[in-house]
Amino acid sequence: MSDQLSLLPDTFETTPKFKVSGRIEGIFGTSDKDDFRTDPVDFLELTFEGIPGDRHAGFTRLSGGREPWYPRGTQMCNERQVSILSSEELIKIAALMQIEELKPEWIGANFLLSGIPDLTRVPARTRLVFESGLVVRVDGDNLPCRFAGATIAQNYPDREGLDLLFAQKARGLRGLVGYVEKPGVARSGEGVVAHIPEQWIYRRS
Template sequence: MITRVKGIVKSLFIGALGESLVKQERDFLQAEMEGFLGDRHASFERKAWGSGDKQRKGVIRRNERHWSAVSAEELAEISKDMDLSEVLSAGIIGANLCLEGVPSFSLVPRGSIFKFPSGAELLVEEYNPPCLDMGKALAAKCHTNSGRPIHDTAFAKAAQFSRGLVGVVEVPGMIKAGDDVEVIIYAPPLWMRSKENPWLAS
């Protein structure tokens, strides 16, 4: 059975080459086959990092990170856990999309599809774990309700399982703030989930 969930595009962001980790808010984004037009992550390939990739640092590999997305609900929880005086925006943590109304957003599995009214489709590749560099940037610019300083690791701890998702463009098209989004949750077909499949055995 195919599970479908409805959500809303709350806000959209773009970050050009040479800019900081922060991305700027936009009314719409144009999704092309290599990513969002004008975004620094748009490319068919990228260099592997020193950690987090299967390849050694510097190896040219497929870019599975055309876009990044977070949920408004999870951002609110992260901000609460960090005791921030203002709720984090998607742009300040470098995400392109902030969606609302999709429960357990960061747990949406690989292979799931986000479908938009224009026909644009985004394919989920993987969970996007929080990194220390982003934590340091937030510690330097954000403030707490208590007035206490923010530790560099506070973001990584608060967002450990709620940092959002990354993926690729499956079908090009325009995505607008306020658009409805249909999330088609991926599940392996029944024959693949049979007891005879050793790779999916519990």
């Protein structure tokens, strides 16, 4: 009985839900099946499957190294339809890597946002409500990897080891992945509001 009581909701210290406003600084699509790099566009029309024609589109996807609890190639729900980056965090990554700039399209961005502090750290279940009516639900942060780092390195041929350096320095700054909860059209320059849910820390008992 004591174990059950320890998990009662009133034993958790919670942070109330709140909102944070930001802006779309850039929109990018679509990456093909062989390369996750994206190209700047004026707008994107998203459906329940994500960005039509994009390599990450679809209701489902195949598991990979991020899902060691499944055999590689297991079909699963696609919670990684879109990639969302922060202009402020890209500046930080570039400074940490000691490079002149880090363009969002190099690492597969679909949305580049500004004005939302510590974007990569917003919690799962956050809703990004765009001015147009599009809603993207955040699944979680996007872990940096060597493959993305390799595309950065292609733009700095005189520097060695940038692929590994990106994986080290971009942790906690690499942005978010999410899925379309309500379809719509997003345009560069429009506003976006992050609806941060109530939060708590679930500790080991």
